[in-house]
Amino acid sequence: MGQDFVMLSLPPLVIGICAAVACALPGNFLLLRRQALIGDAISHVVLPGIVVGFLVTGVVATWPMMLGAAAAALLAVVLIETIRRLGRIEPGAAMGVVFTAMFAGGVLLLEQSAASGVHLDVQHALYGNLESLIWLDGWGWGALMDAEALRGLPPELPRIGGVMLGVIALTAVMWRALVISTFDEGFARTLGLPTGAIGLGLVAVAAVAAVAAFDAVGSIIVIAMFICPPAAARLMTNRMGWQVAWSVVFACLSAVLGYVLAGYGPLWLGYQNALSAAGMIATVSGAILGLAALFGPCRHRGGAPVENGAI
C-alpha cells in the first residue's frame, strides 16, 4: 500500500495541490479586481502558444512550449487592452473576441501540423494528464530521502512546486501594496505605489502560474482554481488575510478530495478504471463553492456576517 501510494498517487497529489495553490493565490486578487475571467482567457490562449513553441523548435520539449505559452498569454493581455482602447469595447467582449480567436488559431495550427498524434492534442490541453505523472523510482516512503530516487520524480513536480513557492513569496512580499491597490486604487496612487505596474504584474504572475499548472494538469483546473476557491473564501470572511487562508485551504481540499474521489471512487463502486482527476478536482471545488454560497457566513452583499434569523 505504502509503495503503491508513493509511486502512483503521491506525485499527482502534490502536483495537484501545488497547482491549485499557485492559481488560487493570485485568483484572490483577480476576483476582487473584477478580473476573474483573465484566468479563463489565459488558459485558452495558452494552447496556440504551446503549438507555436512546438512548431518553432520541432521538439516536444517543455521549455520552448512554456515560453511560447507565456508569450501567448502576454500577447493576449496586450491584444485585449489594445482592442478595448482602440475600439472602445467593453472589457468582457474584448476578452471574448481575443481568446476565442487565439484558441481557434491554436486548434487550426494543431490540426495543420502533424503534432496531433505526438503528445499535443486538444483533449490533453483541456483535461491535462494528472494521472500519468507517476514516480517509478518511488519504492516507498524512504525514497523521499533517497537522492537517486528523487531524480526520477516527474519533472512537472519541481516546476510547479517552484512556481508555487515563487507565487507564495511574491504574495507575501507584495502583500500590502497588492491589498491597498486592489481595494483603493486612488489611495494607493497617493501613497506613490505604481498601481499600473502592480496590476500588470499580478496578471503576469497569474499567467506564469496558469502556464505552469497547465503543463501539469490541463486548463480546466487552472480556470476552476483561479475562481472557485477564492470565490468560496470571499463568502466566508470579510478579512483579506483570512480570505487568502481560506482559499488556500479550499484549494488543497479540492485537490486532495478530487484526486481521491477520481482515483478511488470508482473502485469503491466496483469499477476498475479511474475517472478524470482534473475534472473531479474542478467539480469538488465547485461543490465547495456551492456550499459556501448556500451557508457561508458572509455570503450576502453589504458585508456584515449574517446573524441567525436576520435577512
Added chain:
Amino acid sequence: MLWEALSLQLGYNATLVTLGAMMLGVAAGSTGTFLYLSKRALVSDAISHATLPGVVLAFMAMVALGGDGRFLPGLMLGSAVSAGAGLLAVTWMAARTRLAEDAAIGAVLSVFFGFGVVLLTVVQVMSAGRQAGLETFLLGATAGMLWGEAVVIALGGALVLGLVVLLRRPMALVAFDPGYAAGQGMRLRTVELAMMGLALAITVVGLKIVGLVLIVALLIIPPVAARFWSERVGVVVAIAGFFGGIAGYAGAAISATAPALPTGPIIVLMAFALFLLSLLLAPGRGVLAATLRHLRFQRRVHLRQGLLALAGGQPVYEPLTLRLMRRAGLVRADGVATETGRAMAARARLDERRWQMLRSDPAFEAAAARYDGLTPLEEVLTADQIAALDRGLGPEGIV
C-alpha cells in the same frame, strides 16, 4: 477548389454543412448583439461550457434505454437542460451572493465543464474503451453529418432568428436602459431570461458544427464587429447577422476543401477577420477613420496657431506648423508670410479678438461655450450679431 466550395459544388454533404453553418451564423450574430449591448457577452461562455455534462448524461441515458446514444436531438435536449442549469446558477450567484457576475461565470463554466469531463471518463469506463465520439462536441465536427442533423441545425437557427426579430424591441430596451424598461411596465427578468434563452438555444444548435468551446465566439465576435458600423440597434443586429452568416458560410466552405481545416476554428477565424476589418476600416468608430480625424484636427490647430503667430509678428519655429503653412501657400520657404498668408493671419486675429469680446460678455454665454480656438465665429453667430460685436472692438480691431 475554393471557388467550388464557395459556390456549393463540393458535394451534398459539404453543401448541407455550409448552409447549416450560414443559418447558424446569422442567428448567432443577431442574438449575440443583445448580449453585447447589455454588456453580458461572456455569460454565453458559461452557457456553452455548461452544455457538456448534459450532452454526456443524455448520451448515457439514451444508451441505458437501449438507443444509439448519438441521436442529435436527444443530445441537444440534454445540453439545453444542463446549460439552463448553468445559466440559473450564474444568475442566482450574481443576484443572491456578493460575488460579481464575472466570478459566477468563471465558476460555472469551469465546474460544469470539469464535471462533464468526469462524466466523459465515466462513459469510457461504461463502454469499456469503446469511443463514444462525444469528444467531437468539444470542437465540433462536420464530417459525416447526416441530412437530418443539418435540417435540425438550420431549422433551429431559423427559429431563433424568428424569435430575435419578434423580441427585438423589448430586448433592445432592456439592454440600453433597464430602469426605463421597468418603468414602462416591462418584466425585466422575463426579457433577460428570453435573451439568455436565445443564446442558450444558439449554443445548443451550434454544438455539432462549431463545438462548445468556440460557439461563444459566434455570439461575441460578429456583434462586436458590427457595432463599429452603426449607432442604430436595428442596423447593428442586421450587420451582426450578416457577418455571422458570412463567417459561417465561408468558414464551412473553406473547411470543406481540405481535411486538416477543422470547421469550428475556421468559422471563428473568419469572424475574427471581419472584426479586424471593421476595427480598422469602419467609418466613424474605426481606427483608420479616427487617425484621419486626429490628423485633420492636428492640422487645423497648427495652422490656426501659426496664423495667429504671423498676425502677432512672431516668428514660427515649430517644424510641423511651418511645413503645413508652406504647403498651404501661407509662408515662403524662408518663413516670411505671403500675401494670402497675411490676409488669412489678419482674419484669424480678427476672429480671435471677436471671440475674446464674446467670451467677456455674459449675454453671449451660450455661444461662448462653443469656443475651442478653432471654430470661426461666423459659424456660431449671424452677420448682424457679429456687426454688433464689432462695434465694441474699437479702432485696433479693424485691421
